[in-house]
Amino acid sequence: xxxxxxxxxxxxxxxxxxxxxxEQKKKDAFQLLELxxxxxxxxxxxxxxxxxxxxxxxxxxxGGQKGEWFLAGFAPRKSNISIxxxxxxxxxxxxxxxxGKYKTGMGCLYINKLADVDVAILEKIAHASFEEMKxxxxxxxxx
Numbered sequence: 001x002x003x004x005x006x007x008x009x010x011x012x013x014x015x016x017x018x019x020x021x022x023e024q025k026k027k028d029a030f031q032l033l034e035l036x037x038x039x040x041x042x043x044x045x046x047x048x049x050x051x052x053x054x055x056x057x058x059x060x061x062x063g064g065q066k067g068e069w070f071l072a073g074f075a076p077r078k079s080n081i082s083i084x085x086x087x088x089x090x091x092x093x094x095x096x097x098x099x100g101k102y103k104t105g106m107g108c109l110y111i112n113k114l115a116d117v118d119v120a121i122l123e124k125i126a127h128a129s130f131e132e133m134k135x136x137x138x139x140x141x142x143x
Contacts, residue, residue, distance in 0.1 A: 006048035008068070013044045013052060020076050028114045029076040032083075035119070039127045040072055051075040051084070054130075057137035071137065072130040083109040085125060087132035092125050099125070 017033065020026040033044060033052060040054040047053040053070025060066045075082040089096065089104055100117035103110040111117050
């Protein structure tokens with residue numbers, strides 16, 4: 001079985017976020033950092049050198065492969081900002097209608113910039129997803 005390559009690293013979050021361009025995306029990333037720290041109460045860690053993750057849990061796939069992943073997080077990518085909503089989207093349908101401009105796929109909410117969405121609604125979605133993942137997690141590791 002192939003081992004998952006995206007693992008928690010020791011890089012400094014602030015240093016990583018300061019490398020982001022353009023400037024507005026960098027500002028959005030720092031705002032998301034504050035938002036996720038407020039939601040989770042956890043210290044962020046950089047996963048795979050490009051994902052800001054909070055907390056971690058252990059999982060086992062149907063085929064038996066085990067791994068660790070973060071409970072909540074975001075990644076400021078070149079084309080968009082990925083917000084990881086590990087709990088999926090079905091239960092957030094009414095909130096998503098109020099969110100603004102976004103796309104979804106494979107547990108990610110994709111936005112171009114924070115100005116395109118209602119940040120209060122984004123906070124509700126991210127918080128609900130984080131709480132749901134904490135309930136589902138058999139092992140929650142706090143940093």
